[in-house]
Amino acid sequence: MTRVLVTGGAGYLGSTLVPMLLDRGCEVAVVDSFMYGQDSLSAVCHDRRFTLRRGDVRNLELMKPLVARADVIIPLAALVGAPLCDRDPLAATSTNKQAIVDMLPMLSPAQRVILPITNSGYGVGETGKFCTEDTPLRPVSLYGRDKVEVERIMLERHPASISLRLATVFGMSPRMRLDLLVNDFVYRACRDRFIVLFEGHFKRNFIHVRDVARAFMHAIDHFDAMQGGPYNVGLSDANLSKAELCERIKAQVPAFTVFESTVGQDPDKRDYIVSNEKIEKTGYKPAHSLDEGIRELITGFPMIRNEKYGNV
Numbered sequence: 562m563t564r565v566l567v568t569g570g571a572g573y574l575g576s577t578l579v580p581m582l583l584d585r586g587c588e589v590a591v592v593d594s595f596m597y598g599q600d601s602l603s604a605v606c607h608d609r610r611f612t613l614r615r616g617d618v619r620n621l622e623l624m625k626p627l628v629a630r631a632d633v634i635i636p637l638a639a640l641v642g643a644p645l646c647d648r649d650p651l652a653a654t655s656t657n658k659q660a661i662v663d664m665l666p667m668l669s670p671a672q673r674v675i676l677p678i679t680n681s682g683y684g685v686g687e688t689g690k691f692c693t694e695d696t697p698l699r700p701v702s703l704y705g706r707d708k709v710e711v712e713r714i715m716l717e718r719h720p721a722s723i724s725l726r727l728a729t730v731f732g733m734s735p736r737m738r739l740d741l742l743v744n745d746f747v748y749r750a751c752r753d754r755f756i757v758l759f760e761g762h763f764k765r766n767f768i769h770v771r772d773v774a775r776a777f778m779h780a781i782d783h784f785d786a787m788q789g790g791p792y793n794v795g796l797s798d799a800n801l802s803k804a805e806l807c808e809r810i811k812a813q814v815p816a817f818t819v820f821e822s823t824v825g826q827d828p829d830k831r832d833y834i835v836s837n838e839k840i841e842k843t844g845y846k847p848a849h850s851l852d853e854g855i856r857e858l859i860t861g862f863p864m865i866r867n868e869k870y871g872n873v
Contacts, residue, residue, distance in 0.1 A: 562586060562587065562588050562589045562610075563585075563586075563587045563588070563632050563633060563781070564587070564589075564590070564630055564632045564633070565582050565587045565588070565589050565590070565631060565632065565633045565634075565635060565781075566590050566591075566592070566628060566630070566631035566635070567579055567582070567589060567590070567591050567592075567635045567637060568592050568593070568629050568631070568634075568635070568637055568638035569592075569593055569601055569618070569636070569638030569639060570589075570591030570592070570593055570602065570613075570637060571591060571593040571601050571602050571736060572593070572599075572601075572637060572638075572641075572736050573597060573641075573734045573736050573737070573738045573741075573770065574637055574677070574730065574734070574770060574773055574774065575591065575593070575601075575637045575728070575736075576599075576602055576658075576734055576735035576736045577734050577770050577771055577773075577774045578635070578637075578737065578773075578774040578778075579591060579602060579605060579611070579704055580604070580605055580764055581774050581775070581778055582778075583605055583608050583610060583611060583778040585657070585778065586610075587612045588609035588610075588832030589610060589611050589612070589625055590612045590613075590614070590631065590661075591611070591612070591613050591614070592613075592614045592615075592616055592618060592623065592627060592638070593613075593614075593615065593616075593638070594615070594616065594617050594618075594638075594873035595615055596652075597736070599735075599736045601734075601735035601736035602735070604735070607658060608638075614627065614670070618636070618638040618656065618660045619655055619656060619659070619660045619663075622662060623742035624660075624663075624664060624667065625667055628664060628667040628668065628672075629667065631672065632672065632673065632674075633639040633672075633673045633675065633781060633860075634664070634668075634672065634673070634674045634676070635674075635675050635677070635777060636660075636661050636664070636676060636677075637677060637790045638656060638660065639656055639657045640656050640657060640704075640723075641704070642701070642704060642740060643703070643704045643705070643829060644740075644784065645662055645703035645704075646702065646703045646800065647703060649700070650703055652777060652873045653703060653704065653707065654703070655706040656705050657704065657708060657711065658707040658708075658710055658711045661676070661711050661714075661715065662711065662714055662715035665714075665715070665718055665719055667843070668719055670720075670721060671721065672725075673721050673722070673766045673781075674715060674719055674721065674722040674723070675722070675723050675725065675777055675780045675781065675784075676711070676712060676715050676722060676723065676724045676725070677707065677709040677724075677725050677727055677773075677777075678710050678711070678712045678724055678725070678726055678727070678788070678791075678792055679705060679708050679726065679727055680692070680726040680727060680728055680794075680795065680808060680833075680835050681700060681701075681702070681704070681705045681708075681767060681831050682698040682699075682700045682705050682709040682712075682726065683696060683698060683699065683700075683831075683833040683835065684698070684699035684700050684701045684705065684831060684833070685699065685701065685831070685832050685833065686832065686833030687832060689834075690834075691800075691834050691835060691836035692764055692793070692833050692834065692835045692836065693793070693836045693838070693839070694726070694790065694791045694792065694793060694839055696766060701831060702829075712724045712726075712791060716789065716790065716791070716801070717867075720788065720789055721784075721788055722788065722789070723780050723784065723787050723788055723789075723790070723791075723792065724790070724791040724792070725773075725776055725777070725780065725791075725792055725794050726791055726792065726793045726794065727768065727773055727776075727794050727795075728794060728795030728796065728835060728837075729741060729742050729743065729764035729765045729766065729767050729768070729769050730768055730769070730770050730773055730860070731744055731768070731769060731851070731854050731858070732744075732769045732770040732771060732772065732849065732857060733770075733857055733858060733861040734770050734855045735862075737865060739865070742765060742767075742803070743767055743806065743851070743854065743855070743858070744764070744858060746803075746807060746810055747784075747810055747814075747855055747858040747859060747862070748862055748865070750810050750814040750817040750857060751814065751858075751862045751869070752862070753820070754816050754817060755813075755817070755818040755820065756771060756807065756817070756818075756819055756820070757820045757821075757822050758807065758819055758820065758821045759822050759824065760803070761802060761803045761804035761807070761819075761821050762802050762803075762804065762832075763803055763829075763831065763832040764796070764800060764801060764802045764803075764832055764833060764834050765800075765801065765803075765831065765832075765833070766793075766796065766799060766800050766833075766834065766835040766837075767795060767796055767799040767801065767806075767851055768794055768795045768796055768799075768847060769796075769848075769851075769853075769854050770845065771848070771849055772794075772796075772847040772848060772849050773794060774810045775847075776794045776840070776845060778791075779843070779844070779845045780792075783843055783844065786843060787843055792839055792840040792843075793835050793836060793837045793839065793840065794837065794840055794845075795835050795837045795847075796837070796847050796850070796851060797836070797837045797841070798850075798851075799832035799840075799850075799851045800835060801851075804819070804821065806851075807819045809851060809852060809855060810855055812852075813852070813855055813856060813859060814859065828830060850853070
């Protein structure tokens with residue numbers, strides 16, 4: 562039985578991934594600070610293969626026995642997103658980078674790490690040119706810089722590791738987030754029926770949260786062939802500008818009105834398109850389209866009526 566340690570396992574991605582791991586027959590240990598007051602893992606507490614510790618991943622005494630027992634470590638714990646990191650840069654760097662660096666001496670060569678980072682490390686790409694895993698990384702935020710640096714350190718110091726460079730994630734999750742671009746835009750379409758768009762030509766790549774969880778499962782299954790490098794994880798047919806994304810939403814919410822502002826700027830300057838060919842060549846294929854995700858969000862949003870659902 563594979564023993565998996567998931568830090569931040571009660572978060573947006575973790576609360577989707579952990580049930581998949583348990584369904585696979587893994588023994589799963591989660592450590593999470595529950596900083597958002599979530600109860601997103603309630604449905605798996607009956608499983609005897611599931612254990613949970615409330616705590617901070619920066620606590621080395623807490624982490625040492627948890628790491629020692631694991632065959633696979635998936636360090637999801639992070640302060641996610643540029644606005645949150647900019648508000649508390651010390652906490653951001655100590656959690657997003659230093660906690661993982663501090664974990665490295667605890668690892669044996671045989672222990673496997675699947676590290677999530679963000680394809681926002683590409684920063685501002687070249688117009689019409691796809692970013693591949695060989696494209697220079699030029700992050701434009703503290704969050705991106707810390708993620709890029711921890712990827713470099715992990716791949717250099719621990720060969721038994723894989724880095725997944727995640728596109729902007731969307732979709733319903735037991736620990737929902739509304740501050741992600743697709744989720745936010747669909748929520749505005751459903752609630753406000755309009756949006757004011759700044760710099761609508763900026764492009765991103767997107768991926769469903771369940772497909773991200775499936776990418777981690779794929780990395781576990783194909784670890785020997787994939788280890789030692791980074792992989793972009795996104796929908797190859799969803800390299801879209803913000804304006805194009807709004808059109809996709811409007812196709813399902815016809816009353817959605819988009820106003821493109823001619824003044825003002827988006828503080829998030831990321832603008833790039835991404836190739837996911839490398840991971841696709843290993844046999845991984847996303848199962849959930851952007852349009853399916855938009856429909857899912859429209860179905861789910863009547864349950865959500867306040868702003869606690871975000872990393873803000």
